[in-house]
Amino acid sequence: MAGTTLGGDTGTGTARAEAVLSRLQLLVTRKLDGLLQGDYAGLLPGPGSEAGESREYRPGDDVRRMDWPVTARTTLPHVRRTVADRELETWMAIDLSASLDFGTALHLKRDLVLAAATAMAHLTVRGGNRIGAVVGTGAGSVPKSRFRRRAPEAPAAAPVIRLPARPGRKEAQGLLRAIAHTEIRPGRADLGALIDMLNRPPRRRGVAVVISDFMAPVDGWARPVRKLGVRHDVLAIEVVDPRELELPDVGVLTLADPETGELHEVQTADPKLRHRYAEAAAEQRGAIATALRAAGAAHLRLRTDTDWLLDIVRFVAAQRHARTRGTTR
Template identity: 75%
Template sequence: MIRGFAPAESTRSEAVLSRLQLLVTRKLDGLLQGDYAGLLPGPGTEAGESREYTPGDDVRRMDWPVTARTTVAHVRRTVADRELETWIALDLSASLDFGTARWLKRDLAVAAVAAVGHLTVRGGNRLGAVVGTGGSTERIPARPGRKEAQGLLRRVAALPSAPGRSSLGELVDLLNKPPRRRGVAVIISDFMSDPSTWVRPVKKLAVRHDVLAIEIVDPRELELPDVGVLAVVDPESGAVHEVQTSDPKLRRRYAEGAAAQRAAIASALRGAGAAHLRLRTDSDWLLDMVRFVAAQRHARTRGTTR
């Protein structure tokens, strides 16, 4: 597992990060074919030819002059950019210091940063990040190259969590300032805060950039096991609650409430124009990411955008 580390643990943590990067490289390169395995294979910004509109096309790319001339709706094709700038908004607040399966949520969030870096730093692309740890926010400038991406990953992994909750909306807003040319924005969080606090900044971000929201989930956040009285601690406030998990009605209400919460998160992200990838601490997250990238490519070839 990857955790924030003290100096005495730096050697072990470096070894863990090296193994993680090797895993990401081998599996992603082995399963994703092509010279340019982008995370979000966006259409780019350089103008290309027009074609007839098909359901699912991005209406922001309507070619109005051609549409008016032919009386048939057309969209403008664009040439894919080979040099992009990708920014990550990473939520490392205390709620991610939790896990009951193969990973802690924090570990999986850092692993997602490693995968994003691997998929986006080719061809001179630049990678930067803003990280919220509950107590503070750190900005890591965007720089090109795999070595710089590895340095970013080490800095992120070393950041300790602090009591309190990061404002996800404020964190996402940092990606809007200063304005940048069109690129890729990746938001990594458990999205446990009220969607009304972050959906507007995400929607604003999606106007200019291709946005990917990576949601980190632990299975115990979806359903409770039958283990008798369970002491539950809120990692952000320190509050302790005892829950009688032997009550089947309580477990059912918990599962229903959790399902409704996740559905609300997915709906808010979809409405904000973000692509949505859910990674679980009890699953093969790399395979889930490969499937997501493959689905995005397939959607692009069919003319859809999400």
């Protein structure tokens, strides 16, 4: 499959968001429909998560669902029913910090965030399943007075949009449209607090998806992810641009921090600098992967310079194969 484009490379706003979203929905529908086999339509497939009633075994039943305690008491083989297959609830934590409004390859990182959210919605919103989201972005800048100087004010709290979980494709499209139209503000969302919102109020077991570049300090979000994994199947989707992993040799490069607006001049012709940068980036990504693995989360990395849809297809296929063989992530 050739590289997949998300739409126009320039411009923002409603028209672009709608064009990107329409393109994404068409691509996801065409490429991912073949992966949805069976009653469970979630990304992390399995026999079910909520225990239901037991019934006597019938020829053709999955022996992995045998209810051995009931079988021992009644001396007749019984299987355990599960009820989550048709009542799956998926919640997404969408990080739209200013660092996501960046991209040097095929896509912007925010486009990949929307692509991942679209794929999650398509993979889960079937058979009465519900999907909701919490969306966080930066706090924005505080306007300065035109007439007098004053001490800088404390930054405003980062806004969070909560989109309630509802069943149906129409509702899922509305949720994706709300995400696509979310304005990215300067500053960084509190990723730990955003993830923690998926723990409140307590919900029955379901799927929790965290979509971010995870550029925030690991200590700030690792514990909320571990807490989330106690009750839910957690999927972490990490969005990465190649320039965040290594610097090209292009001479003096002026870099702007998208979250603070600070400018930095970097002499990329220095091989030692490029080597230190690559080492630091590898160490950072390694720490992210270690924290997610310790939390028991499935980890999918999407890059702006690769075919994101092919990466998702491979990931879903690998998850299904692992579950079929009874292995862990």
